[in-house]
Amino acid sequence: MRIAVVGCGAIAELQHLPALAASRAARATALVDRDLSRARSLARRWGVARVAADVGEVLGEVDAAIVALPNHLHAPVAGELLRRGVHVLVEKPMAPTVAECDAMIAAAASSGATLAVGLEFRFFDSTDVVRELLAAGLVGPLAGFDLRQGVIPRWPFASDFVLRKETAGGGVLLDYGVHVLDLLLCWLGDWRTVECRDDARGGLESDVELDLTFASGVAGKVEVSRTRNLRNSCRFTGEGGVLEVGVWDPDPEVTLRIGGRKAELAGRARSGGRAMTFGDAFTRQLDDFVTAVREGRPPRVPGSEGRRAIALVEACYARRRSLDLPWDAPPELTDWSERGASSAPVER
Amino acid sequence: MSEGLLGGALAGRRVLVTGASGFIGGRLAERLAIDHRARVRVLVRGVAGAARLARLPVEIVRGDVTDGAAVAAAAAGCDVVFHCAYGTSGSQRHRAFVNRAGTRRILEGASAAKVGRFVHLSTLMVYGRTADGDLDETAPRRRFGNAYSDSKLDAEREAMSWAREGRLAVTVLQPTAVYGPWGGVWTAQPLAALRAGRWVLVDGGAGFANAVYVDDLVSAMLLASVRDQAVGEAFLVSGPESLVPKATTWRELYTHFASMHERAGAGFRAAERLVPMSAEEALAHWKSHRRAVPRLHREIAGALVGARPVRDRLMATRELLALRELASALLPERWQQRIKARMGATAVGAPPAPDEAPILPLSPDLIGFFAARTRVRIDKASRLLGYRPGFSLERGMELTEQWARWADLLGTS
Numbered sequence: 159m160r161i162a163v164v165g166c167g168a169i170a171e172l173q174h175l176p177a178l179a180a181s182r183a184a185r186a187t188a189l190v191d192r193d194l195s196r197a198r199s200l201a202r203r204w205g206v207a208r209v210a211a212d213v214g215e216v217l218g219e220v221d222a223a224i225v226a227l228p229n230h231l232h233a234p235v236a237g238e239l240l241r242r243g244v245h246v247l248v249e250k251p252m253a254p255t256v257a258e259c260d261a262m263i264a265a266a267a268s269s270g271a272t273l274a275v276g277l278e279f280r281f282f283d284s285t286d287v288v289r290e291l292l293a294a295g296l297v298g299p300l301a302g303f304d305l306r307q308g309v310i311p312r313w314p315f316a317s318d319f320v321l322r323k324e325t326a327g328g329g330v331l332l333d334y335g336v337h338v339l340d341l342l343l344c345w346l347g348d349w350r351t352v353e354c355r356d357d358a359r360g361g362l363e364s365d366v367e368l369d370l371t372f373a374s375g376v377a378g379k380v381e382v383s384r385t386r387n388l389r390n391s392c393r394f395t396g397e398g399g400v401l402e403v404g405v406w407d408p409d410p411e412v413t414l415r416i417g418g419r420k421a422e423l424a425g426r427a428r429s430g431g432r433a434m435t436f437g438d439a440f441t442r443q444l445d446d447f448v449t450a451v452r453e454g455r456p457p458r459v460p461g462s463e464g465r466r467a468i469a470l471v472e473a474c475y476a477r478r479r480s481l482d483l484p485w486d487a488p489p490e491l492t493d494w495s496e497r498g499a500s501s502a503p504v505e506r
Numbered sequence: 507m508s509e510g511l512l513g514g515a516l517a518g519r520r521v522l523v524t525g526a527s528g529f530i531g532g533r534l535a536e537r538l539a540i541d542h543r544a545r546v547r548v549l550v551r552g553v554a555g556a557a558r559l560a561r562l563p564v565e566i567v568r569g570d571v572t573d574g575a576a577v578a579a580a581a582a583g584c585d586v587v588f589h590c591a592y593g594t595s596g597s598q599r600h601r602a603f604v605n606r607a608g609t610r611r612i613l614e615g616a617s618a619a620k621v622g623r624f625v626h627l628s629t630l631m632v633y634g635r636t637a638d639g640d641l642d643e644t645a646p647r648r649r650f651g652n653a654y655s656d657s658k659l660d661a662e663r664e665a666m667s668w669a670r671e672g673r674l675a676v677t678v679l680q681p682t683a684v685y686g687p688w689g690g691v692w693t694a695q696p697l698a699a700l701r702a703g704r705w706v707l708v709d710g711g712a713g714f715a716n717a718v719y720v721d722d723l724v725s726a727m728l729l730a731s732v733r734d735q736a737v738g739e740a741f742l743v744s745g746p747e748s749l750v751p752k753a754t755t756w757r758e759l760y761t762h763f764a765s766m767h768e769r770a771g772a773g774f775r776a777a778e779r780l781v782p783m784s785a786e787e788a789l790a791h792w793k794s795h796r797r798a799v800p801r802l803h804r805e806i807a808g809a810l811v812g813a814r815p816v817r818d819r820l821m822a823t824r825e826l827l828a829l830r831e832l833a834s835a836l837l838p839e840r841w842q843q844r845i846k847a848r849m850g851a852t853a854v855g856a857p858p859a860p861d862e863a864p865i866l867p868l869s870p871d872l873i874g875f876f877a878a879r880t881r882v883r884i885d886k887a888s889r890l891l892g893y894r895p896g897f898s899l900e901r902g903m904e905l906t907e908q909w910a911r912w913a914d915l916l917g918t919s
Contacts, residue, residue: 308914315553318568321560329560359540360563384557389918483912485687485905488541489721489896 159184159448162220162244164213164235165227166191166200167316169249173440174224175204180441183448188216196316217242222272222451225249228319229327233258236273240265245272247447247457251336252464254327256472259465266461274447274457275464277340281442283434284410287427288403289345296414298398303346303378307338307405308365308388321362329362330384331471338382338405340459340467341392348373348466354474355481367481368474409433515732516542520583522621523548524571524612525590526564527555529689530627530681534588534724539564542728549580549591558688571608577615586731587616589665590627592658602657609661617674623731624676626665630716630742631655632680636880643680643740643886652871662740669738677730678740679723682882683759686720686902687909696763697915700779701772701857703864705764706791708876710782711757716882718745719902722895729891736891744882745902746895753881754899757782762903769907770916772857781865788873795867857917 161184163170170189178186188208191197197209210216213223213235222245225236233253236246240262252275253259266273279285292300319325320333331354343349351371356363368380381388390406398417404410415422428434443458450457521538525531526548538544539562546564549571550556556566569576571591581587589612593601609626616624632655633641634648647663649656662678669676685692699705726743730736747753757780764776783791857863868876887893910916 306919311554311557313554318553318556318566321553321556321566330557358561359536360561362560364557364561386913388914483909485909486536488537489725 159222159451160187160220161185162188162190162213162216162223164190164223164225164239165231165249166193166197167226168314170224170226171200171316172314173436174226174444175200176437177440177444178224179204181444181448183452184222184444188220190216213239217244221245222247222447224276226276228317228325229254229332230319230325233262237262237265240271240273241269243269243271245274245447245451247274247276247443248464249276250340250464251327251332251471252461252468254332254468256465256469259461259468263461263465272447272451272457273461274443274450275459275461276443277337277459277464277467278436278439278443279337279341279405280344280459281439281446282408282410283427283429284403284408284412285341285344287412288401291401291412291414292345292394295396296399296416297394297396297401299396300346300374300376301395301397302376303342303392303394305338305342305378305392305405306381306388307334307390308381308383308386309334309390309406310387311384323362326362328471328475329356329358329366330364330382331356331366331474334384335366335380335382335471336467338380338392339470340463341405342370342372342380343466343470346372346374346376349470352470352473352477354478356478357481357483357486358478359480359486363478365481366474370470408436408439512542512728512732514543516544516586516728518543518545519585520545520547521586521588521731522546522580522584522616523588523590524580524608525592525627526550526559527552528590528594529686529693530684530720530723531588531590532558532688533686533720534590534727535559535564536562537721537724537728544586547580547584549576571612572604574611574614577611578618581612581615581619581621584616584619584621586623586625587612587621588625588627588727588731592627592654598653602653605654605657605661606664609664613665613668613674613676617668622675623737624665624668624674625727625730626662626676626678627727628662628665628678628680628740629655629658630680630682630882632659632662635874636878638879639881640883641742641880642883643742650871666738666740675737677736677738679727679730680740680742681723681726682716682718682742682744684718684720684723685759686906687913689720689906692717692759693763693906693910694915696760697766697910699866700760700764700767701917703858703866704779704781705760705866706788706868707757707760707780707782708785708788708868708873710784711755711760711780711876712879713756713876714747714753714879714881715756715759716744716747716880717754717759717899717902718743718895719897719899719905722893722897722902725896726887726891726893729893733891739886739890741887741891741893742882742884743887743893744884744895746898747881748884748888749895750898753879756876758899762899762906766903766907766910766916767857770911772917773859774857774863779863785873785877788868789870791865792867792869792873 186206189197189201189206190210190213194211201209223239224247226249236248239246350373353369356366364385365383371377391404394401400415402413413422413424446458521544523531523535526535527550539546549567567580593604632647634650665676668674683692723743764779768776
């Protein structure tokens, strides 16, 4: 399968191109980037013959495209490709708004092309195992959950689109948040109510707290941050125990504590007998996409699934209030006269 | 500080802040944009470091302070420039280069852009080793003998010369030990050190800390950018040292940090983490442990490396970074590569029990620094800027603790 990589930023360089190079079923046949020198340098390194500044130039030469552009371009570019019958794997977040997600889904439906969303956490072994552990009721009926995800970014960004509202469409909730919200939706089903507090002061939020309730009645707290390194795990508390899983790690520890016992069962979910890497997740994602196209079946994360996390993010943004950060407030002044100090600054 | 004190003097003004992805510049950018309604532009090197700035209504421009073209573009159209950037990465030589060349470039850019006011953030360290007793701006500037202090001294001299020659309306601020939310050297680093080991209180911790809460320093910077009397002057900026009868000691400062861990349930009492020593004992401890540095590092690394290695190599905790910074301050440069290798991908584990926690040795330079009973006067800033610290140590530390708990620096929850 001939695949165009559209958008040659860090994720294309670090994950999509290596996954394509390792694939037997697909190969990168065109690299598209407004910055042609960037496209050329990656093309040289990965042995791709064709580069283009605009995706229109490679239409007709490719069967599918991986769209890894800044967020605001996902819907227009993927939509156009889908309408023309090009299969699309679009990077997360699917798009900043539900309306754009719907437009992409409609475009895919109109031509019959496949639309997959790049939520690669779905391909972690731990994601399936946790869903099964929860379904098996090992910790009893769920009483609540507490998810804390925070990483101070060290990502080698090739562009600064994530810092601007016009190009990013949202802050950390759209950037990191879609991953963990997608996991929760995958584990717990549809959500019912949400309250959102964030630190945005006229820009894009970098810290968010959610109170989130699911249709099942399970309620919990979600914290997402790109200014703090948090524990990066989700704790499910059931009437009969606690289940904890790492959420920013392709090979997380999964811990189970049952019946108030001190001892816990800790291990890792592995199907391949070795630790899974992010690279493995991207490889599985690509294989799934290619196979879905070949067999005419839906991919593991079709547009309708990618849309779910976006709908939740959109609801959060619509209801957002300010996060209470006491140190953020304009400073108050101390009255030194009450502290036994001289009433005026000491003059020499 | 209410906006009233500045009379809205910064509202609508175009302001450039360098170093805004850091501690002081970051808080300055927040207060300028939110409390003072300035039109803020920030010059940042990387995208990753700017996440916290993106929450503000500020214009984010990418570029290096040592790149003349980037600096000129950033300064264009600005009324005021605050220069807070300094070398924070790479070799000591490179950091010193950023301090010297970066300051020169930004002065040139600001001058070419006909910027009205320029506030240069310097440091108390430009006075070198300070004597006991009162210190004010009439004291001679002296080399301390390390790359940071000496290059900051050169940068300050350069900035002052532009003012003297009438080329730019420069004001220099010389802050003391700045602490507060998002702080590194005097906040995250002591917290990390006290978690990993025990801290030596030189002379029982009786030396004067001259601590200043970050918002007080920012208030002084804002005042310096609008007061006409400030042009061509340098100002020491400390906390309420000269407003209260008794100076803040290092013992008090470190007790605050250790108590934060105690209250957060770290499993030790604050006093158990603080080891009073005379200067001679501290020096002897340094000498006896210099050779044992690798072993000590195993101990610190052992304290930091939990049972769970971190798979995701993109991750590094702020606490770990802070401890590495600390190590680079305490240890000879030749050990630093080794530390880097050893502590490559690790997570913060449980803190070591009180009796197992290593006593972190202080270098002779630091021993001298912590022993000094220098009381930094802020009379000049008070007289010419109208600066008056608003934060007692207790109030500043209360906010710092709330932040540290939120930032997970007091143990993971």
